[in-house]
Amino acid sequence: MKRFILIITFAFIISCSNESPEPNYYKNLYTGEVLNKTEFEKFQISFYLNYKDSIEKPKINWQFYKLEKSSDSLIQNFKYDMRIGDEYIVRAKEYKKIGMKIPKQNFKSIDGKDIVIGGNQNKPTLINLWFIQCPGCIAEMPALNRLKEKYSDKVNFIALTYEKEEDVRKFLNKREFEFTHIVNVEPFLKEIGSYPYPENIFIDRNGQIANIEGPLPSHLDMDADVAIEYFERIIEKLL
Numbered sequence: 001m002k003r004f005i006l007i008i009t010f011a012f013i014i015s016c017s018n019e020s021p022e023p024n025y026y027k028n029l030y031t032g033e034v035l036n037k038t039e040f041e042k043f044q045i046s047f048y049l050n051y052k053d054s055i056e057k058p059k060i061n062w063q064f065y066k067l068e069k070s071s072d073s074l075i076q077n078f079k080y081d082m083r084i085g086d087e088y089i090v091r092a093k094e095y096k097k098i099g100m101k102i103p104k105q106n107f108k109s110i111d112g113k114d115i116v117i118g119g120n121q122n123k124p125t126l127i128n129l130w131f132i133q134c135p136g137c138i139a140e141m142p143a144l145n146r147l148k149e150k151y152s153d154k155v156n157f158i159a160l161t162y163e164k165e166e167d168v169r170k171f172l173n174k175r176e177f178e179f180t181h182i183v184n185v186e187p188f189l190k191e192i193g194s195y196p197y198p199e200n201i202f203i204d205r206n207g208q209i210a211n212i213e214g215p216l217p218s219h220l221d222m223d224a225d226v227a228i229e230y231f232e233r234i235i236e237k238l239l
Contacts, residue, residue, distance in 0.1 A: 023067060023076035030079060030090070047082065059083045059226070061214070063092045081214075086233055095194050095212045102192060102207045110165050110181045115158065117188075118207040124238035125156040125203040128179060129193050132163055132171050137198040140215045141177045143228055144200075147216075147235070148178045154239055162186040200231070204238050 026040040027033070035043055047058050065077040079092035104119025117125065128144060130137035148157045159179035161168065168183050193199055194212055202211040211234050216227050 021067070021074060024073040025070075025075045027068070027075050027077045028079075029065070029077050034075065051084070054084075056085045058089075059230070061092075083230075086230065093195055097192065097194050098209055098212055100192075100209045102203060102209065104207065105188065107182045107185065107188075110168060110183055113180065115180060115182060117158065118203070120207060121156070121203075121205050123154060123156050124205055124210075124235065125158060126235070127192070127201040127203065128157075128159045129161070129189060129197045129199040129201070130159055131161050131197060132167060134197050136215045138175065140198055141175065143216050145176060145178045146228060147231060150232070151235055155235055156180070158182060160185055160189055162189055202234050202238060210234070210238060 024036070026035045026037070026043075028035070028043075044060075044062075047060055051058050059082070061081040063079045063081070065079070068075040068077060080090065081088060081092050082090040102118030105117050107115045107117060109115050117127070126147070128137075144157075151157075157179045159177060159181050161181075161183055162185065163171075163183055165183045168181055171177075172181070192201060192209070195214075198215045200213045200216060201209055202213075204210045213231070213234075216231055
């Protein structure tokens with residue numbers, strides 16, 4: 001129980017660690033219910049208590065939206081993803097592009113390699129959508145590099161951005177991001193992307209989008225290994 005409280009408290013602190021003033025109330029955008037701070041903390045802990053006897057514990061990613069002013073109070077709007085094992089029980093966003101088939105398209109990487117995305121492939125593909133000034137994109141790169149190292153011979157790992165090649169090269173001189181990089185492809189990003197980056201898109205051998213996930217690991221996930229294991233299970237299903 002203490003461990004759950006610590007996890008929730010730490011996650012909440014991280015999610016709110018910015019220059020914004022602290023809210024007085026929290027509004028559940030699923031139900032419209034408004035909670036004070038104590039009620040919200042109890043609400044967070046309740047997910048773990050409800051599944052305390054389960055083998056699979058819930059994985060919850062809290063998503064906080066713009067503060068709303070009401071009289072002398074500040075209300076923090078929120079939603080959340082909740083996953084048990086590999087199944088989402090609740091998901092904050094609707095990913096309509098899951099199941100979309102991507103036609104074969106040809107690209108050139110910054111290393112001069114000819115890259116094919118979509119259509120029939122001999123390997124599944126993990127596409128990461130990112131940009132240079134994206135904190136969440138940068139935070140997940142070490143974890144993505146771990147995946148690339150483990151599955152480099154079985155999966156195509158491709159990073160897509162709308163950034164210019166020279167800017168990406170400067171970035172890669174300072175940080176390690178071991179994916180194959182394709183730049184300046186904004187039209188294609190709009191075709192396959194769903195929400196603000198980072199976004200990870202898993203494509204099967206037939207060119208169909210099988211899964212779409214947010215950052216890995218999430219800034220609310222205390223255990224990066226657990227987050228990576230979930231991505232590994234997605235990959236294993238596609239092999």
